[in-house]
Amino acid sequence: MVGKFFELRQKQTSVKIDFVAGVTTFLTMAYIIFVNPNILSDKTGMDKEALIAVTCIATAIATLIVGAFAKAPIAMAPGMGLNAFFAYLVVSGKMDWQTALGVVFLSGLFFLILTLLGLRKRIVQAIPASLISAIAVGIGLFITFIGLKNLGIVVKDENTFVSAGPLTLTVLIGLFGLLVMIFFEMKKITGGLIIGILASTALAAAFKKIEMPQQFISLHLNVQAISFQLNILGALKWGFFGSIFTLMFIDMFDSVGTLVACCHQANMVDENNRIKGLDRLLGIDAVATMIGALLGTSTTTSYIESAAGIEQGGRTGLTSIVTGVLFLLALLFVPIVGIVPEYATAPALIMVGLFMMKEVKKIDFANLEEAFPAFIIMVMIALSYSISTGLAFRFISFTLIKIVSGKAREIRAAM
Secondary structure (H helix, E strand, C coil): CHHHHHCCCCCCCCHHHHHHHHHHHHHHHCCHHHHHHHHHHHHHCCCHHHHHHHHHHHHHHHHHHHHHHHCCCCCEEECCCHHHHHHHHHHCCCCCHHHHHHHHHHHHHHHHHHHHHCHHHHHHHHCCHHHHHHHHHHHHHHHHHHHHHHHCCEEEECCCEEEECCCCHHHHHHHHHHHHHHHHHHCCCCCHHHHHHHHHHHHHHHCCCCCCCCCCCCCCCCCCCCCCCCCHHHHCCHHHHHHHHHHHHHHHHHHHHHHHHHHHHCCCECCCCCECCHHHHHHHHHHHHHHHHHHCCCCEEECCCHHHHHHCCCCCHHHHHHHHHHHHHHHHHHHHHHCCCHHHHHHHHHHHHHHHHHHHHHCCCCCHHHHHHHHHHHHHHHHCCCHHHHHHHHHHHHHHHHHHCCCHHHCCCCC
């Protein structure tokens, strides 16, 4: 029955292969259980224990929906970079976290409307591929900067703004975890990020830098501190539409890029090389963002780590079902996750930043008309500590350069 529903035979796979693929995807992206709560709780003041549970629940719901309705081996979870942008909205003083959740919900709603109306494709086509890649690189640098700051390698300096911090015991523990992650990635061993986080946490416990929980397994989950607390009406202020726009488009570009890469790898394309069910997957992505906002977390999006499971042979929604169930099981271990220190998860941010830097090779630096806007977004996102500011500099510089060079007709209306 399972084989018939997921068309295992037609897609040349089996229950065993898709099960192993689902476990692989889980191990590859399980670091989000540790990293997402640390970013959001540290910057916004949201309850960390509730965030751990909500991260697991939102990831499980989104991934299970993909498996059951899209029947694709794609996992979804709160996105890296998107959670940093969410935290920035609160830290910058623009809004409280309840209103920021309202912004996330509205960005998902508008993303869904654009998908249903077919406008998504026109907007994506209006923006040059090099600039889309530059967004990924810029966010990668931004995440890396946050990781270095959380680790303690980069500290505030009154004279030079930032400088290298002292090599304290906690910094050394974090660097040990980073080395573990790099080693596993070099050896192509699945789960390197989560293993590095656990190794740092174990070392911190050995040096008595963290307190062990009173219980390792908990059946009493309380998410009331953050769930259904979003302020949608507060997010409808005109001044917040820039943030809604930014979140929506970052999610859109991230999702499109991830789905294109993963779906081609999974042979989910027709005879014209078009992805089967792309609009359905994007629609689920938008709905998942809205569900995540209701539960109390930042934008939920498709995860490139799904490629690890696909590489293991995952070809159907059964892969996603297995991954989603494992995230539900992870809810039992919320007390253990809660003791993981920030300097243990910081190396994962640095590694994710490294992975996102790979997009730089898609930018044509020989063409200054494309190179400068791409360069300015990469620099300004990181140095201004604002994704939206970087985006603004990029769009404006691109438009001005085209006008000055006499190529204003190349600027599409959607751009």
